[in-house]
Amino acid sequence: MSGLFHVSSSPHVRSKDSTSRIMLYVIIALLPTSFFGIYNFGIRALLLIVITIASCVASEWVFNKIVKKKNTVDDLSAVVTGLLLALNLPAGLPWWEAVLGGVFAIIIVKCMFGGLGQNFMNPALGARCFLLIAFAADMTNFNVTSNGVDVYSGATPLALIKNEGLDSVNVKDMLIGNTAGTIGETSVIAIMIGAIILIMLGVIDLKIPASYIITFAVFMFLFGADRFNMNYVVAELCGGGLMLGAFFMATDYVTSPITPKGQIIFGICCGLLTGIFRCFGANAEGVSFSIILSNVLVPIIEKISVPRAFGLVKEAKKNE
Numbered sequence: 001m002s003g004l005f006h007v008s009s010s011p012h013v014r015s016k017d018s019t020s021r022i023m024l025y026v027i028i029a030l031l032p033t034s035f036f037g038i039y040n041f042g043i044r045a046l047l048l049i050v051i052t053i054a055s056c057v058a059s060e061w062v063f064n065k066i067v068k069k070k071n072t073v074d075d076l077s078a079v080v081t082g083l084l085l086a087l088n089l090p091a092g093l094p095w096w097e098a099v100l101g102g103v104f105a106i107i108i109v110k111c112m113f114g115g116l117g118q119n120f121m122n123p124a125l126g127a128r129c130f131l132l133i134a135f136a137a138d139m140t141n142f143n144v145t146s147n148g149v150d151v152y153s154g155a156t157p158l159a160l161i162k163n164e165g166l167d168s169v170n171v172k173d174m175l176i177g178n179t180a181g182t183i184g185e186t187s188v189i190a191i192m193i194g195a196i197i198l199i200m201l202g203v204i205d206l207k208i209p210a211s212y213i214i215t216f217a218v219f220m221f222l223f224g225a226d227r228f229n230m231n232y233v234v235a236e237l238c239g240g241g242l243m244l245g246a247f248f249m250a251t252d253y254v255t256s257p258i259t260p261k262g263q264i265i266f267g268i269c270c271g272l273l274t275g276i277f278r279c280f281g282a283n284a285e286g287v288s289f290s291i292i293l294s295n296v297l298v299p300i301i302e303k304i305s306v307p308r309a310f311g312l313v314k315e316a317k318k319n320e
């Protein structure tokens with residue numbers, strides 16, 4: 001028996017990339033939008049990023065110590081979770097709420113389900129939805145002041161579009177990022193630079209982001225408040241956390257399907273749900289809840305999208 005090999009279930013992937021290396025690539029790809037968020041919202045954004053990352057790393061370290069598990073902090077997954085969570089928070093959020101969000105992401109969503117690779121939803125988005133429910137007023141307050149001067153005050157572009165129409169926003173400002181919003185969602189240009197880095201490094205491909213964005217665009221073109229208007233569709237694409245979610249959170253290895261067809265179905269689900277929430281929901285956003293609801297559907301998506309074994313159809317026909 002000692003001479004037998006232990007063979008685990010498929011898929012079997014050979015790669016030089018370790019978990020820590022992939023997480024490092026994600027961190028590098030998130031730097032453009034992180035730097036722009038700090039430039040856009042000031043020192044409070046930097047402090048919130050540092051505090052949220054620190055709370056996630058500390059939570060994982062403490063949990064592993066308590067349950068006597070091997071320390072997994074050096075795989076950098078907690079750093080990525082903390083950074084993604086911070087980029088999904090308004091810069092004015094009280095620091096202790098950000099800490100609570102970091103603890104929830106790591107302890108409740110990740111570690112309580114077995115750690116990295118076992119969580120059923122994206123930890124950063126799970127924590128963001130928890131904070132939205134627990135502290136709705138603070139999570140939807142995008143007023144930012146620096147040295148006593150209002151940097152941004154008032155509603156986000158998506159809220160303006162929903163309440164006042166397309167003429168109330170400037171799409172160019174939304175592309176650049178000179179708008180109110182969470183730390184990491186405002187600049188489409190910065191997000192796309194990071195997305196290109198991920199694609200070039202081979203960390204992600206375009207199946208999920210493309211199917212997500214295309215499905216959402218078609219849905220808003222057909223059913224949005226300003227139907228059949230491409231300017232309206234572009235504004236909806238640039239507003240909120242759609243681009244950040246499509247490229248950096250919907251593509252999470254653990255909580256997205258591994259089958260090619262399943263990835264496309266998953267992206268379509270995310271796009272449809274985001275469109276439904278934005279068009280018919282009370283809130284102008286919807287990306288976070290769309291992705292975590294689609295995460296829950298992943299086992300079903302993978303079951304119906306498993307490639308059929310070669311020759312199986314032919315054999316079945318013979319038996320008929």
